[in-house]
Structure formats: structure tokens, C-alpha cells
Amino acid sequence: MAAPRNNTTSQALYKNFIGGKWADADRTGEVINPCTETVIERVPLGTSSDLQQAIEAAHNAFSGWKSANAWQRSDLLRKVATLMREGAADLAAVTVAEAGKPLAEATGEWLVAAQFFDWYAEEGKRAGGHTLLANRNNKRMMVIHQPLGVTGIITAWNFPVWNLARAWAAALAAGCTIVAKPSEYTPLTAMQLMGLIEKAGIPPGVANLVLADADMVGQALLDHPAVRKIHFVGSTRVGKILMDGASRTHTRLSLELGGNAPCIILPDVDIPAVGAAAALAKSRNCGQVCVSPQRFLVHRSVYADFCTATAAALQQLRLGNGMDPATQLGPLINARQRDHVAATVQDSLRQGGTLLCGGQRPAHLPTGYFYEPTLVSDVEPHHALFRREIFGPVMSATPFDHPDEAIALANDTEYGLAAYLWTNDLKASVRISEALEFGIVGINEWAAHAVEAPFGGWKQSGQGYECGAEGLYEYLEKKLISTGV
Numbered sequence: 462m463a464a465p466r467n468n469t470t471s472q473a474l475y476k477n478f479i480g481g482k483w484a485d486a487d488r489t490g491e492v493i494n495p496c497t498e499t500v501i502e503r504v505p506l507g508t509s510s511d512l513q514q515a516i517e518a519a520h521n522a523f524s525g526w527k528s529a530n531a532w533q534r535s536d537l538l539r540k541v542a543t544l545m546r547e548g549a550a551d552l553a554a555v556t557v558a559e560a561g562k563p564l565a566e567a568t569g570e571w572l573v574a575a576q577f578f579d580w581y582a583e584e585g586k587r588a589g590g591h592t593l594l595a596n597r598n599n600k601r602m603m604v605i606h607q608p609l610g611v612t613g614i615i616t617a618w619n620f621p622v623w624n625l626a627r628a629w630a631a632a633l634a635a636g637c638t639i640v641a642k643p644s645e646y647t648p649l650t651a652m653q654l655m656g657l658i659e660k661a662g663i664p665p666g667v668a669n670l671v672l673a674d675a676d677m678v679g680q681a682l683l684d685h686p687a688v689r690k691i692h693f694v695g696s697t698r699v700g701k702i703l704m705d706g707a708s709r710t711h712t713r714l715s716l717e718l719g720g721n722a723p724c725i726i727l728p729d730v731d732i733p734a735v736g737a738a739a740a741l742a743k744s745r746n747c748g749q750v751c752v753s754p755q756r757f758l759v760h761r762s763v764y765a766d767f768c769t770a771t772a773a774a775l776q777q778l779r780l781g782n783g784m785d786p787a788t789q790l791g792p793l794i795n796a797r798q799r800d801h802v803a804a805t806v807q808d809s810l811r812q813g814g815t816l817l818c819g820g821q822r823p824a825h826l827p828t829g830y831f832y833e834p835t836l837v838s839d840v841e842p843h844h845a846l847f848r849r850e851i852f853g854p855v856m857s858a859t860p861f862d863h864p865d866e867a868i869a870l871a872n873d874t875e876y877g878l879a880a881y882l883w884t885n886d887l888k889a890s891v892r893i894s895e896a897l898e899f900g901i902v903g904i905n906e907w908a909a910h911a912v913e914a915p916f917g918g919w920k921q922s923g924q925g926y927e928c929g930a931e932g933l934y935e936y937l938e939k940k941l942i943s944t945g946v
């Protein structure tokens with residue numbers, strides 16, 4: 462069955478987009494529905510020459526896009542946002558078909574992605590720079606911001622449109638031109654978004670999309686002198702490859718990499734309610750979220766109650782096809798990811814963890830990359846579930862006695878993206894949140910991110926920021942202009 466094509470784009474095409482033209486390639490790759498395991502589309506896999514053409518097109522379009530002023534760019538970006546909202550229902554169905562997530566989540570993702578285009582349409586108008594008071598009267602100084610130039614944007618599959626929107630919208634608003642490489646697992650969503658960019662009237666060459674061999678794209682973007690920056694969303698493993706390469710070419714990087722979020726639960730909260738909410742939070746996008754809570758660090762006095770409440774809530778979650786409105790949890794993206802989740806759970810059980818629920822593929826869903834929502838308790842710092850990013854519907858629980866012990870456990874990871882804390886104790890919340898070595902701390906909430914707020918990881922979770930004003934400045938250079946008078 463083919464993925465639903467929507468008719469909101471000017472050309473409903475699943476092709477590469479190079480210099481304003483939809484392009485085929487000699488080779489094609491399959492896009493698989495992770496729920497049905499069937500091929501839903503074949504998409505072109507571009508060559509190195511396609512990529513070079515895209516970079517050249519972006520390079521040629523740069524001077525025009527840069528000198529279109531921020532207000533003109535803003536009008537076009539707002540049109541993209543409007544088209545995204547108008548088409549959200551159809552577009553979300555495409556995302557469900559290739560990513561497996563529930564339709565409501567996919568629809569919400571498209572709507573939030575539209576907000577990024579609106580936000581950066583406005584924020585781009587405010588990147589005006591500033592003047593300085595010089596220490597001599599015969600000098601005037603000002604700092605202006607200018608777009609970096611051609612930017613390569615490589616993104617992961619877990620949020621097929623959100624990952625794109627936050628980078629594409631910021632780069633375009635800043636006046637950069639882009640060469641985007643979406644994930645091979647979710648290219649259809651990216652091609653749909655590119656169709657809307659074309660339909661909105663963004664000039665040819667400003668935004669290009671090339672689905673092609675990932676290693677080749679990474680290397681070619683690094684090697685081309687016109688490419689001034691690569692923004693990457695994906696694994697820490699690939700982030701390190703790009704950092705290695707950039708050390709030779711001086712290409713600027715911003716990296717949004719893995720996470721392994723702790724969640725500290727103090728005894729003064731409503732434990733059954735927090736346990737049930739934690740299960741729901743973990744189930745978002747089947748746990749395939751870099752800020753998904755993974756390591757639940759629970760005060761020993763409420764540990765058993767938390768585990769009971771959470772296991773009960775996990776067992777009630779409905780797995781199934783994302784197009785079924787009753788579905789709360791779709792499949793994982795592919796068999797490799799499901800096998801990684803299963804192996805990590807098995808390793809932790811061998812190491813001494815206790816399985817409280819789940820821990821296997823659901824018997825009633827033999828087709829599709831499903832895995833049961835799982836809770837493993839008695840997880841210790843050396844266990845696989847504590848150390849590895851799980852990226853699946855699996856929670857681990859570890860007891861602690863004193864908040865200092867919880868802080869040490871929370872920080873005992875190479876990752877530093879998001880952390881969570883549940884407490885009504887004001888002083889404890891200030892002390893603990895300030896001691897956590899993470900770029901994002903959610904206190905008494907699970908969605909500690911917003912279009913307007915900086916999103917970025919410490920330690921091996923990345924460098925640079927997405928979202929908010931900080932996300933815009935990732936695509937702007939500063940220039941000091943000092944004038945003698």
C-alpha cells in the first residue's frame with residue numbers, strides 16, 4: 462500500500478529537490494511502514510554528483526536570499542507555516558505511515574513544526590546586532606549579524622518533521638541556504654515539507670533536499686568549501702564522526718545527539734499519579750525521544766508504590782497501528798531498533814534487574830516492530846539500562862535514600878540532555894535542579910521544551926542549541942564594524 466499522498470503540495474512528489482527541481486536518481490531505496498513491514502514507497506538515492514549540484518545551487522542562491530531582507534524572508538516562512546497547518550491532517554498520515562507513531566502525535570508534530578516557521582519568521586527580524594561605546598571618541602563600533610552561508614542539515618527519523626522544522630526554519634530565517642539530508646527511514650515527510658517550501662514561493666536553490674548514502678553526504682558536506690556549517694540530529698556515534706571530519710575542514714557544527722534522561726522522584730508527591738503519568742510520558746513516540754525519561758531514581762520510601770503504579774499504567778497502554786485512534790503506542794522504527802531495545806533489557810536482567818512488566822514482543826502483534834512497554838526495577842549503575850540510551854518504551858527504576866545520592870546517580874552518565882525532578886519541596890527543587898549536569902531540567906512536568914526556549918545538551922549530548930533565539934544565532938556570524946571618525 463502506498464503512503465497517503467497529500468494534495469496540498471504543488472507537486473506531490475517523493476523525489477530529491479535540487480535547485481528548485483524535483484529530481485530522480487539511478488538508484489532507489491525502499492521506505493517501509495514499521496507497523497506493517499511493507500514497502501510503501503520507493504525514493505531516489507542520489508549520487509555524489511546530485512549532492513554537489515545541490516551545494517552549488519545553495520551557494521548560487523545564497524547572495525539573493527541573504528539580501529532579501531528579514532521581513533521578506535519572514536513573509537515566505539509564514540506562508541510555509543500556514544500551508545503546514547492547512548495540510549496537517551494529510552501530512553500527518555504520511556508521517557504515521559513511515560514512522561509508525563499515533564496519528565494524534567503526528568498531527569501535533571506537524572502543528573508544532575509550523576510554529577517553528579512562525580517563530581523564526583518573527584525572530585529573524587530581531588537579529589539586528591548592537592552598538593558599543595568605544596573607549597576613544599574617534600571611534601564608532603557596532604556588531605552586526607550575517608548569515609553563515611550554505612548549511613548542511615542532517616536529521617534523524619524520530620521526529621520526521623519537528624527535527625527538520627527547527628533547523629530549516631532557523632537557518633532560512635537567518636538568511637542561510639540549506640542542503641538537507643533527511644533520515645532514510647522517514648524521507649517522505651521531508652519531501653512533503655520541501656513541497657510546501659516550494660509552494661510558498663521560496664526561491665529555487667534556497668532549500669535543497671538530497672536523500673543519498675549518509676556517509677557520502679557527511680563527507681561531501683564537510684569537504685565542500687561553500688558549506689559553512691553542518692547541523693546534525695542523530696546518534697553520538699555519528700556526531701563524533703562529523704567532529705573528527707570538521708577538525709580538518711573547520712566546518713562549524715551544531716550537534717543534537719543522544720540522551721539518557723534521569724527522573725528523580727522525591728517522596729512528597731502523589732506517587733500513584735506520578736507513576737501513571739510517567740508511563741504515559743515514556744510512551745510518547747514509543748520512547749524514541751532524546752529527552753525521554755529513562756532512569757527513574759525513586760526515594761526508597763515510595764519506591765515499591767511507584768513501581769506498582771507505573772507497571773499497572775504501562776500494562777494498560779494500547780499498542781497498534783498509528784492510524785487507529787485507540788492506539789497509544791506504535792511500533793519502533795525498525796527491526797534493528799527493536800532488537801537493540803530487547804538486547805538492552807535482556808542484558809540488564811542478566812545483570813540483576815527485576816522485570817516488572819513487558820520485556821518481550823507482544824504476542825498479539827506478530828507483524829511490525831512492536832515491543833511491550835517495560836519496567837525493570839533494581840537497576841544499578843553498571844547495568845545496560847542505566848548506561849545505554851534505550852530509545853524505546855522501557856523504564857528502569859533505582860532506589861535512593863538521600864537526594865545527594867540521587868544527584869550523583871543522575872549525573873553518572875556521559876549524556877547531558879534532559880533530566881526531570883518531581884517534588885513539591887521548593888528548596889530541594891532549586892538545589893537539585895542546579896546540581897544536575899543537563900541542558901534541560903523539567904520540574905513537575907514532562908514536556909520541558911518549547912519553540913521559544915533553547916534546547917541543547919551538555920557533555921556528549923551535543924553542542925550548540927536549537928529552538929528559541931539561541932537556535933537562530935547558530936546560523937549567524939557576528940561581525941564587528943569599527944569606524945574611525
Ligand code: ADP
Nearest residue numbers: 615616617643644645675676679694695696699
Ligand atoms: P539513528 O541510529 O538514530 O538513525 P544516526 O546517527 O545513525 O541515528 O542517523 C541520524 C542521521 O544521520 C540520519 O539521517 C543518517 O542517515 C545520518 N548518518 C548516518 N551515518 C552518517 C555519517 N557517517 N555521516 C553523516 N550522516 C550520517
